[in-house]
Amino acid sequence: MNTALGRPETSDAEVLGLLRRGAREQAFARVLEDYEQKVFRLCCALLGERTQAEDAAQESLLRVWHALERYDGRAGLSSWIYAITRNRCLSALARRRTFDSLDAPEWGEHSREPAADEVLLDSSDGRVQQLRDLVELLPERQRQVLRLYYFEDRSVSEVALMLGCPEGTVKAGLFRARAALATLLERRGLADPSYWQEMTS
Amino acid sequence: MSEHGIDSQLDRALDAALEQALRPPGLPQRFRAELGAARRRLEHLDVAQVRARLQIEHHEQLATLQADFVRIRRTTLGTLLGAAFAAGAGAVIAMPWLRSHFGPLAPVLIAWGGVALGVLLGVAALRGRLGTQTR
Numbered sequence: 617m618n619t620a621l622g623r624p625e626t627s628d629a630e631v632l633g634l635l636r637r638g639a640r641e642q643a644f645a646r647v648l649e650d651y652e653q654k655v656f657r658l659c660c661a662l663l664g665e666r667t668q669a670e671d672a673a674q675e676s677l678l679r680v681w682h683a684l685e686r687y688d689g690r691a692g693l694s695s696w697i698y699a700i701t702r703n704r705c706l707s708a709l710a711r712r713r714t715f716d717s718l719d720a721p722e723w724g725e726h727s728r729e730p731a732a733d734e735v736l737l738d739s740s741d742g743r744v745q746q747l748r749d750l751v752e753l754l755p756e757r758q759r760q761v762l763r764l765y766y767f768e769d770r771s772v773s774e775v776a777l778m779l780g781c782p783e784g785t786v787k788a789g790l791f792r793a794r795a796a797l798a799t800l801l802e803r804r805g806l807a808d809p810s811y812w813q814e815m816t817s
Numbered sequence: 818m819s820e821h822g823i824d825s826q827l828d829r830a831l832d833a834a835l836e837q838a839l840r841p842p843g844l845p846q847r848f849r850a851e852l853g854a855a856r857r858r859l860e861h862l863d864v865a866q867v868r869a870r871l872q873i874e875h876h877e878q879l880a881t882l883q884a885d886f887v888r889i890r891r892t893t894l895g896t897l898l899g900a901a902f903a904a905g906a907g908a909v910i911a912m913p914w915l916r917s918h919f920g921p922l923a924p925v926l927i928a929w930g931g932v933a934l935g936v937l938l939g940v941a942a943l944r945g946r947l948g949t950q951t952r
Contacts, residue, residue, distance in 0.1 A: 648849070648852075652844060652848070652849070652852075653843070653844055656842070656844045656848070657841050657842065660842050666842065669842075670844075670845065670848065673844075673848075674848070674851060674852050674855060677852055678852070678855055678856060678859060681856060682859075707874070707878060710878070710881050714881070743834070744834075744837060744838045747834055747835065747838040748838050748839075751835075751838070751839070762835070762839070763839055766835055766836055766839035766840070766841075767839065767840075767841040767842075768841075769841075770836075794828070794831070797831065798827070798828075798831070801827075801831070807827055808827075809826040809827040809829075809830040809831075810830075811830075812827070812830035812831055812833070812834040813830045813833070815834050815837065816830070816833040816834055816836075816837055
């Protein structure tokens with residue numbers, strides 16, 4: 617149902633038409649078909665932890681369900697759904713920061729960032745884990761952009777739509793993330809291309 | 818990436834490695850069922866309960882924003898006071914040396930030094946703010 621870019625083919629008018637006929641259930645089913653994976657991936661990219669991402673995706677879609685009958689088509693359906701999802705994730709991140717700041721003095725932890733394998737697929741290759749650990753060291757915004765870029769099959773326009781920012785901002789974020797990652801690799805003596813080529817061969 | 822001293826070979830290798838390391842996660846099979854169950858639970862909830870819960874959440878978000886705002890203002894004020902005291906102390910300490918080297922021009926030099934430092938800090942702050950906005 618998705619195009620090569622990963623953008624759902626469902627037109628806003630189709631969902632709007634279903635809603636006008638009072639078929640909210642069908643409209644929501646259509647929304648789920650096109651957006652549930654993308655909402656989950658956005659939550660994963662923003663939150664970086666699978667369980668929290670599942671909760672946030674579920675809450676976001678519940679909000680979409682509740683607000684669907686008030687959807688009037690003035691905003692694009694995807695922008696509207698992604699905005700709801702981002703707000704949900706921002707609340708989750710704010711809650712996490714609050715708990716972290718409460719925990720920090722007592723336990724002396726620097727961060728409660730979860731391991732990357734909580735989010736992503738398991739792999740026995742140590743280099744995959746090594747790279748994920750390095751990505752976790754990037755600033756939050758760069759980490760989010762980088763994850764979403766690869767989740768969305770390198771589509772800058774899709775990432776921009778999902779994050780609600782201009783494409784130029786996404787490109788700048790990607791550039792900074794890659795530069796920071798390259799610096800981290802150099803510092804750790806991992807800047808040999810063949811090391812990473814072996815991982816993917 | 819060349820301006821960061823990274824050759825394109827590493828750039829390409831890293832791109833492929835990142836693609837492998839950051840594969841898109843798939844939704845668990847149970848997700849749709851759990852979403853349906855949550856929807857049914859919510860439908861049985863009183864609208865007033867939902868409204869009250871959302872209001873609490875809204876107040877929590879406002880409180881977080883307010884706390885962040887107060888913290889930033891406090892940090893800014895602290896920085897300004899600290900910088901002012903440091904500048905005053907620096908001027909007092911440097912004055913005898915400046916007088917011995919520059920004579921009556923010393924106070925003028927300190928004043929111009931202060932202006933130059935202020936302009937530098939202002940430009941740095943502006944650049945930082947613009948950088949934050951473009952993220």
